[in-house]
Amino acid sequence: MLEVSEGNLEEEVKEGLVVVDFWGPGCKPCASLGVMLDALAVEYEERIRFVKINVEDCPRTTRKFTIRGLPTVLLFKDGKPVKQTVGLRSKAEMRKLLDSFCR
Numbered sequence: 001m002l003e004v005s006e007g008n009l010e011e012e013v014k015e016g017l018v019v020v021d022f023w024g025p026g027c028k029p030c031a032s033l034g035v036m037l038d039a040l041a042v043e044y045e046e047r048i049r050f051v052k053i054n055v056e057d058c059p060r061t062t063r064k065f066t067i068r069g070l071p072t073v074l075l076f077k078d079g080k081p082v083k084q085t086v087g088l089r090s091k092a093e094m095r096k097l098l099d100s101f102c103r
Helices: 010-015 028-043 059-064 091-101
Strands: 017-023 048-054 072-076 082-088
Touching: 010 017, 010 048, 017 028, 028 048, 028 059, 028 091, 048 091, 072 091, 082 091
Parallel strands: 017 048
Antiparallel strands: 017 072, 072 082
């Protein structure tokens, strides 16, 4: 997964479906979700882009999208956030969410 910053997030999410993983160092659920999203990125590579952003390095972006818990996943479609999940989800739940936007 590509690590993005406050300077390039908008550019990275402007086209198509993009999963943004908001994570923090020392967050064990974030680490688990990151491994899962890496695997899903391979499965969905032709349909969805996956990027991650460290909330400690990007406080403006964290505030802009009202990130209050970690891990948080935002799904963007053509530059606009369309779905948000907070907390660790199962791989099956994440697939179901992603599939609902890939149709």
